Amino acid sequence: MSPALLTLIFNKAVSTMASEKSMELKWNYIEAAARSEGLEPEQVCQDAYRYLAESMTSLSCEEVEALMVLASKDIESPKSVSLLNALLLLPNHQKHEDIAQLLQQHHDPSSIQSLETAAQLDFDYLAWDENRALTRKCLWALAAINSNEAWTVIEKLAKSEVPVIQEWANEQLDRPRIS
Numbered sequence: 001m002s003p004a005l006l007t008l009i010f011n012k013a014v015s016t017m018a019s020e021k022s023m024e025l026k027w028n029y030i031e032a033a034a035r036s037e038g039l040e041p042e043q044v045c046q047d048a049y050r051y052l053a054e055s056m057t058s059l060s061c062e063e064v065e066a067l068m069v070l071a072s073k074d075i076e077s078p079k080s081v082s083l084l085n086a087l088l089l090l091p092n093h094q095k096h097e098d099i100a101q102l103l104q105q106h107h108d109p110s111s112i113q114s115l116e117t118a119a120q121l122d123f124d125y126l127a128w129d130e131n132r133a134l135t136r137k138c139l140w141a142l143a144a145i146n147s148n149e150a151w152t153v154i155e156k157l158a159k160s161e162v163p164v165i166q167e168w169a170n171e172q173l174d175r176p177r178i179s
Contacts, residue, residue: 001039001047003063009033009044010066027072042073049074053083056090064093081106085114094125096134104141109149115141116153119165136168143172151177 009030031041048070056064064087068075075084081103088099088111096118103111119138126134139157142150158169 001044003051005037005039006044006048006051006070007066009037009039010070030070030072045071045073049080049083052087056083056087057092059092061093064090065095068093068095068098076102076105078106078108081108081110085111088114088118089121091123094123096123096126097137100134100137100141104137104144107141107144107146109145109147112142112145112147112150112153115139115145116157119157120160120162130164132162132164132168135165136171139168139172143175143177146178 010033027041030044034041034044048067052059052064052067052071059067068087074080084099084103084106087093088096088103100115100118103115115138119135119142121134123134126132139154142154154169154172157165158173160166160169
């Protein structure tokens with residue numbers, strides 16, 4: 001499926017889904033847009049996922065976001081963890097907080113390094129956020145992984161020179177750990 005056709009389906013879906021928050025409801029709009037073009041929604045999802053994985057470093061912010069929505073069914077599955085780990089560190093989009101939340105749901109130890117790095121990154125589009133919401137979400141994801149390695153990273157971040165990183169890391173350290 002061509003990027004142009006993926007764009008057409010995305011634009012049709014977006015024109016009806018507006019600011020819908022639920023991925024399930026977004027998928028309903030994508031499904032309808034795909035079917036209106038005579039396509040199977042699952043194939044659209046798979047093609048969007050493949051295109052995102054193959055081209056993630058060269059895509060624009062809008063393209064990354066569109067492909068993440070179109071590939072939502074695959075993005076939410078455990079098979080996507082390595083793709084999400086890579087996307088979390090790329091500066092060419094504005095979905096870092098959403099990705100950190102998805103990694104929190106997966107609680108996969110392979111995400112520890114990416115979460116540690118992302119918790120300390122300063123993306124230009126987040127310059128206004130003195131509370132560092134991305135950092136906090138990365139720390140939530142690390143706590144959800146709940147391994148010795150993840151807690152070691154949280155302890156390391158609690159010693160950061162950046163006070164708000166210290167604060168969010170200590171917030172996790174002060175919570176009871178799940179055994």
